[in-house]
Amino acid sequence: MTTEVDDLKFRDPEAAEELAADIEAQMARIDEPVEIMHVCGSHEQVIAKFGLRSMLPADLSITMGPGCPVCVTNMPEVDEAVALAEAGKTVATYGDMFRVPGTVKSLADAKSEGASVEVVYSASDAVDLAAENPDEDVVFFATGFETTAAPTAAVLQADPPENFYVLSAHKYVPPAMEVVAEMPDTDVDAFLAAGHAATITGYGLFEEFTDEYDLPVVVGGFEPLDVLYGVRRILEFIEAGESGLDNAYPRGVSREGNVAAMGAIDEVFERTSGEWRGIAEIPEANFVLRDDYAAHSARRQFDVEAVDGAGDPLTEECICGNIMAGTASPKECDLFGEECTPSNPVGACMVSDEGTCKIALEYGGQPDL
Amino acid sequence: MSDETVTVAHGSGAGKTREFIEDRICSRFADAGGDPDLAVGLGALDDGAVHDLGDQSVVVTTDSHVVSPLSFPGGDIGRLAVAGTVNDLAVMGATDPLSLTCSLVVEAGTSLDLLEEILDSMQAACEEAGCAITTGDTKVMGSGEIDGIVINTTGVGVLPRGEHVPDAGLSPGDKLVLSGPVGDHGITLLAEREGFDIDGDLTSDVAPINDIVDAALDTGTVTAMKDPTRGGLATALNEMVRKADIGATVDETAIPVRESVAAAGELLGIDPFDVANEGKVVFGVDAADAEAVVEAIRSTQRGSDAAVIGEVTADNAGRVVLDTGFGRRYLSEPEGEQLPRIC
Missing domain, CATH: 3.90.650.10 (PurM-like C-terminal domain)
Known part of the structure; x- marks a missing residue:
């Protein structure tokens, strides 16, 4: 084993071959199937784009868990945003959320019917929109994990205009890993944790998780070599029969994380139990605004009415939930690439660039070679 | 009757466009399949049609050009309209274009300077390709009825080597x-x-x-x-x-x-x-x-x-x-x- 974490160059196929050879030797020694779950759409993208699975032995599987923030946003949360838009508010949101179907319609549908929906690139763009339109109520439909929760917290701390409101659908990843680890039909042997989210939370918080669930966790980066290195590190733990924790992304992640960002999140949000789309009710995984910020809370300030009307019957056939829990793959879905495509998505996994189904379609899958 | 409408995805160039063109458009036109002189027709969905006329073969192709913005680094809609059609002829094997048409549809309110710049750029591209605009048509639409300028060009060329090259001709080992x-x-x-x-x-x-x-x-x-x-x-x-x-x-x-x-x-x-x-x-x-x-x-x-x-x-x-x-x-x-x- 020659390649070490400090040597990781971007996109060096030779180093990748070396790591793949190490992994093959490790798997031969372990001599039984291993399933590693990652929880980040960006990991899935790099794995699919570079065809990394084809470099790995057949008995080593790498599956994507609940790592797409757009995908786990619950349908009633989308419905709330749609209802606010239809009630005359200006709803600002990230582009990925725009076409995610709610029970009856998406924000894109609402916009095409005349509602005011704006795509923004950041929370501060949404604040600017409110400042430029003082006569309108601007609701920022705030989605994403710790990485986008932190900037939402920051704009709320910075005394935004009175007509700026937040509809928070922010979510916190670590409790979801616990839920997946406890699912009866998961065979996950280890987690490759998401480097992006860990830049905020730090990797130290996974210590408790590895102890409690007796599973190795390695925080990984997003270049092909980062992923292969992380996998090799995980197999070292498995081979040694340990449930260790390591940071394979030291150029981005520290043990403590971004203390200021975590402080802002804690000050602005509290965590409550909530449903993640298609997966389960997850304890302490939804970020909602604390009482101090009630004046900017869309849920507190406006009556959000329930959506009338029946949903798309195809939704019943969508297996996004199982796919996000890592217990099914897109190929097992009858709708995949047929009734469900990025331009006409049934489930959220086909909408977002972080979604398992969209990635599987975009990068064409892995040939049987 | 259905309430389906044409969407942007129908024209994006990928799978949905193919279905749209094959099932909704081409299927409605007779393919002139019985014409012995038509070497490549509509059904082939190639870059152009090929007519065998005794000792010469003629290739015909057409393309309507829309682009936003109208001018961009490296070119404009005029250059695009010439290159697009010349290139469609070329990939059929007709590397020596005989005749190029220019059908302009212009939105009222378009800057005349911009229009002239675009037409000059068409002429410059024609000189590069060794061809000429030989006939054309001009329509002006009301403001908002189309977006800026649409240019259709149709190209006619002969096959200097007698044979056309299909896009379907690959064989193993190539x-x-x-x-x-x-x-x-x-x-x-x-x-x-x-x-x-x-x-x-x-x-x-x-x-x-x-x-x-x-x-x-x-x-x-x-x-x-x-x-x-x-x-x-x-x-x-x-x-x-x-x-x-x-x-x-x-x-x-x-x-x-x-x-x-x-x-x-x-x-x-x-x-x-x-x-x-x-x-x-x-x-x-x-x-x-x-x-x-x-x-x-x-x-x-x-x-x-x-x-x-x-x-x-x-x-x-x-x-x-x-x-x-x-x-x-x-x-x-x-x-x-x-x-x-x-x-």
């Missing part, structure tokens, strides 16, 4: 040759629309490439040709293998992509293989001639980065396998409109 870097046009336009200011000077590759095709045809046995416009290299390669019912393996590290295009593509979340080129050709070439054809293309003005990018295979019929330099995956066709990633 090498795939690409005339230069991909993604320039599509990434430049997307970056322009997003207001991206990237130091790497992005420029569209829009240009007539009949000289490149001439060089290749003069040098070796070319089995198939296609210009990878809408839907990009990924769509062109998939179309070529699907039509020939064979497979291909492509080496990603051999495909030329400019650094600035690759960088902008990563920022925008758009793969340079999935977006339009307006001055490139993919060739299927008999393996024995591949190196000579690459050398011949490299000696042309715009062919200096030509390369062998892959090989046609008997297995994996209808699919393109991409060797990423790391592992392997299928190269899929882009689905729907390519929109920049937002979050």
